[in-house]
Structures are given as structure tokens and as C-alpha cells.
Amino acid sequence: MAGASAGYFLSAVGGVTLLEMESAPGYHSTGRSAALFSEYYGNRTVRALTAASRAFFMVPPPGFTDGRLLGPRGVVALCPHGAEERFAAVLASGLTTPTPVREIDADEVLRHCPIVRTGWYSRAMFKPAAMDIDVDLVHQGFLRGIRANGGTVVSSAKVRGLERRGGVWRADTDAGEYAAPVVVNAAGAWADEVAAMAGVRTVGLVPLRRTAFITDPPDGMDIARWPMVADVTETFYFKPESGRLLVSPSDATPSPPCDARPGDLDVARAAERVQEATTLVIRSVKHAWAGLRTAVPDDTPVIGAAPDAPGFVWLAGLSGYGVQSSPATGRLAAAAAMNTPVEIDVDPADVAPERCF
């Protein structure tokens, strides 16, 4: 998503070649997300980036897509007994968002999602403006735009060497050599490895594995309009997904960059937690997967020109927000590559790579 979004905005003003090591883009984190757009999620900078992306998703540029990118969902966030302090903090910060959260009572929780056990939680809130996002439509829209602007997307092109010679970056890849005056490092979990290979100072990215699985909904219930249901201490969430339920333990286990695989224990933990909090009986797991949410310690994206290498731009550390903030983060990276200003309500210093050193 990161490379596609930056490439999309850059291809409108210059030549772009997007190099992808897999046989198709989107194989790693981008194809493994929970597909939620939430302006309530993340710190102040992340929220600003997400808010700055909303207009693009609501009214995409001509030719971007024929489909709808955002759809109604909402989130019910429950407070497990003993987590009242955490709940109060989440509620307070949710009250400052453009569409504020509101505390709801047990009857309203049941109207949203009739399987929640009332005795399991002490307080609840509703986040009305959280929406489903069609990740594939967004991703394909960016890629189609790159091609329409004359750019190229090269798959099976793992970058194995990156060197600046004569004012030009030269990338040695499985699909041959490519040269360009500017490189955008959007390699997700591998972005520090790519920087190191180019002799650029790394920013300390940590890939964190997150697991999810699909299970059947309760018999005879129409789940289509259920919100996402989550626990404010982040031990589980579930949401409707194509007629079934997507469940996650909200795990964040440090991992090397890799083709992440779900852990049996994480799946079991999510199933146990959801069955405690609801009347759902999880009889089988239809499909489980894991992906890497890659972050630096302040959990804020790393976007901007590397101070120690001309023509090397970072677009990494997108953590759990890389889909929902992609129009804004892509535009910021493109502006850094072109050395032009961009009107997004974020202080460049808050996302700059040098804050990580």
C-alpha cells in the first residue's frame, strides 16, 4: 500500500517504477489487514493522517475506482472489569475527534451486537465514524493510477543491492538493474534492511505479528450490520467479514521480517477471549492468517527524506494504520521526494526519520 500510494502521487509529476519482490503486490501486510478505517485509532499524528485521507476515500479522483471505498461499520469498545482507567482515557481522547465517541448502555450494546454478555464488561462506548475500507479497491486504484500515468509496476523484482553512483540510485534486482535519482523506501517490514543495504542509517523498525481468523457466525443471526466489537485493553476484536466473523487476539509479537504465519496459541487465545465476552460458540476456524504491523517505538509513521543520503525517502513504520492513512502518507512521501510542500495538517518533524535516531 505504501509503495503504491507514493507511486500514485509521484507518477502524476514524474517517471515511476515500483519494484516488488513478490510475484504480486499486496502479498504481505497490505493483503492481511482487518480493513477498518478509524479516525479514533492511534496517536494525534496518526489521527491527523487518517482524517486527511478521508476526503480521498469518500470522493476518489476520476478513474481511481468504480466501487465504494468506505462503508458503514462502527466500533463498540467494551471495558472489561478492572480496566476503567484505560476506558476513561480512550473515552476522553475519543471525545476530541471530529465525530466524537459516546458512552452507551447495555441495551444499546445488545442492539448493536446481541451476543455480547452484559456481565462481562462495566462500561461501553460507540465509535460511530469508524468504517469498513475496501483494501483491494484502494490498492488496485493506486496501482492502476501508476500505470495510467505511464509508470511501471515490476513484480518478482526483489531489490538485492542499492547504491548511489553519479547522483543516481542503482537498484540491483531479480528483474534486472533499475536507476533513478530518487528512491522511496516503502519495503514494509524489510525497510530497515533496504536502508542498510543502501548504507543509510536505519530507524529501528520492529515488525509485530498480528493474527486473525475467520469463523462462522451464530446460527440464524443476521450479522451484516454488526459493528466491530473490541475490548479497550486490546485482547480481542471481531467484526463481520463477507457473511462470517473475522476474529483477532490483537497480538503484537515482535518478529523478524518474514512471511508471517498464525500461531496456534494466538488463535486459541482469541477464541477463548471472544467466547468469554460473548455467547458465540467457535466450533471451527475456517481460515487463519497473520501479518506484520511494523512500527518504531513512538508508533508514528516514518516519512521524509533521509538526512544522511541524498534522494533517499522513507515511507515506513505504518503500523496498524497503513491502509487508512495511505492517501495522506503517500502524498507526504511524494512531496518529500519532489522536495515540494504539501498541505496536510501534520508537523513534518513528527514523522521525520531523524526523530528515530
Ligand SMILES: Cc1cc2nc3c(=O)[nH]c(=O)nc-3n(C[C@H](O)[C@H](O)[C@H](O)COP(=O)(O)OP(=O)(O)OC[C@H]3O[C@@H](n4cnc5c(N)ncnc54)[C@H](O)[C@@H]3O)c2cc1C
Ligand atoms: C491483522 C492485521 C490487521 C490490520 N488492520 C488494519 C486496518 O484495519 N486498517 C489499517 O489501516 N491497517 C491495518 N493493518 C496494517 C496495514 O496492513 C499496514 O499498515 C500496511 O499494509 C502496511 O503497508 P506497507 O506497504 O508498508 O507494507 P507491505 O504491505 O508489507 O508492503 C511492503 C512490500 O515491500 C516488499 N519488499 C520488501 N522488501 C523488498 C525488496 N528488497 N525488494 C522489493 N520489494 C520488497 C514486500 O514484498 C511487500 O509487498 C493491519 C495489519 C494486520 C497484520
